[in-house]
Amino acid sequence: MSARASFALVAAAIVAAAAVPWSDGPLRRLAGGEGDGPEPRFDVAIDSHELRSLARSLSNDTTYAVDASNERPLVQGNLKAAGQLYLARQLPLQDRRQADVVLGYRAGRVIEIAPR
């Protein structure tokens, strides 16, 4: 067996070992295990589909504010990040009174609580 064949055989064997469906070894974890979806791993429940839909419906440079003052800091932090991630075309304001749109958080859902 040539050196090239040896190289290819070992590399292929490693890849094949990870592809065995019932294995749960380090190689399978290296290949991403069961795999994740396209959403972030939020620390709290946040429905990103609603944020995606909001991002599509709001025009560029629309100002928004997230009113989550009654929520835990972890929720507030995740909402801030989720807004900056999904509503990147819009502009986040600190004061809800000056914002075109005010968003709230109810049981994992980000909803519009003040009309445009």
Added chain:
Amino acid sequence: MIAGVLVSNLLFAGVGYALLWRTLRGRTWTSRLSWAGVALLLGAGSVGTAVFFAAISGARATLAVAVACSAALIGVGLLFRFDIPERATNGISRIQAALFGVVAGVCLLGVVGGFRSSPWLDDAWGIWLPKGLALWHHGLDERLFVPNGIYVTFGVPDYPLWWSIVTSLDVQASVGGLDVRVMSAQLAVLVAAFVGAVARLLWGVVRPAPLAVGLLLLVLSPELWRQVQGGVADLALAIYVALFALALAAWAIEGAKWWLLVAAIAGASAVQIKTEGLGEVLIAGLVAVAFVPRARRAGVGIATGIAAAAALPWLGWQLAHDVPSRSPLGDWVDRSYLAERSERLGPTLEDLASRSLDPRSWLLLVPLAIALAGIGFIRDRRLAWLAPVVGLVLGFVFLVWAYWANPDPIGFLLSTSAYRTVDPLVLTSAVAIPLLLDRLLR
């Protein structure tokens, strides 16, 4: 998303190959293909840096701007021609080839894992990528990038934006909407490119067995792929710092000007990724100046100077916009400030040392590099053997100082970042091991 990341990286590799085009002319396609990792890293580094500079100049960090920057870089790259000898080895045994097969197989799986993983680090999807998306839609808009009391601005406003820009380009090149897996996918591609680049650059400079050992220890380190799946920017920084150090070491050994170009691009890229990149590049440059032959010091100085100067546009923008630093430089040299916080030193030293040396995370990369250098010094009584040790110690001291001067609670700071801030030390050790081992076995 897969196509988007591939398109971005083809663009990066294209820019890198343009730089190598005249040099590799006349070589076989297999030989040219073996330079893919080098081309990708040089291309990603220079395109990300050029788009960052364009953003600082007022442009939005769009795919169109990236293409324009790439076209300009390709035009410049095609002017260069370097003398890189086609190095031959005395052949490679089947066992050595099998070891490289393990490296390739693990990297392939790591890339698959990167494309299938949503980053576990909240900074990745909560700060780095949103900044890149804002640069795409609004440019470097001070309403979003400078704390102002009116708009909700991004955290860590003093961090450079290369990683944000590169991952944003991946998103822009993708169809089907925002997918945060681009971050781990891009990092996996960079890591695989790094492994390929180190193999290519050291092929023939060191013998196959020491090279295989160094690369195996790196790719079999559990922490490497855990961080890839986290989308950790520190790993991207470590790649370019290690490449910078490797290029300077190779310049010292071979004296080919090609290495200075690699060093300048890698160093200039490193300073665009994280704030500490500048300090780490300067330390590597300083150590190289101290240890390289006198006739090659000027080359080290030029490459390090170019890299350091590349930090100026971002520093200038911050200065012009009063961007607050999380850890002002004044605190680093304020003796009374540091004395009041001396209790931070013990836990910092302990945590950083255990992260660097923990065999369960990074196998034995750092201790092995130190041990090999020590054995070489004892055997030959030549100071050059100690260059990696001095570099690692200074890099370690730099990190300790950074944690010492930082205002955040030390327990929180160490637990959330020490595992990744040591990455440049670890990856630099990984590239030093083949060089040290090869010379030790001669």
